[in-house]
Amino acid sequence: AQSVTQPDIHITVSEGASLELRCNYSYGATPYLFWYVQSPGQGLQLLLKYFSGDTLVQGIKGFEAEFKRSQSSFNLRKPSVHWSDAAEYFCAVGDYNTDKLIFGTGTRLQVFP
């Protein structure tokens, strides 16, 4: 069955520090992979996506993610975190046929000044 695991429920970093949020997926074929960000009480905003091709994908707000098939991972990174990055981050895998998304449980990012 398709699934997404985000092992870190809560991460705290200092502003300006680097960030890596982990995501592992289970899917029977080459997956569509996504990272979304959600601010409190808001809908989800797409940060970046991987469909095929280059395994290092660039997204908005300075985020990037790397698809590693051998590790079934799609970790999100940012070299220098800003206070405005504090939010909930969700990794998701997409179904080819239906475009249905399976989400992880999310990682809450807290940023200290």
Add this chain to the structure above:
Amino acid sequence: DTGVSQDPRHKITKRGQNVTFRCDPISEHNRLYWYRQTLGQGPEFLTYFQNEAQLEKSRLLSDRFSAERPKGSFSTLEIQRTEQGDSAMYLCASTRGAETSYTFGSGTRLTVV
């Protein structure tokens, strides 16, 4: 392109009452999705439409839930005889499909008291 609109943003209802939510997708998007998100969890798939056809329903969608998309435009999600366990954020999203990304609405937060 005005994005995906959801109405209302918030709904408080008494247990046992019926509620209906509306979603207006991006006009050229033929696929429309409903997700439910409870506190501390990622969104969970409920159902989706391609044009006016409802193609898949999750086991999460009990008999008390019904969704429609007349004429392949806006969609409604109705919950009959609401229960406290129905309290959640209900998210709508639309896409053109074929490797394109979702656009999510801001959601309707339902509180059943």
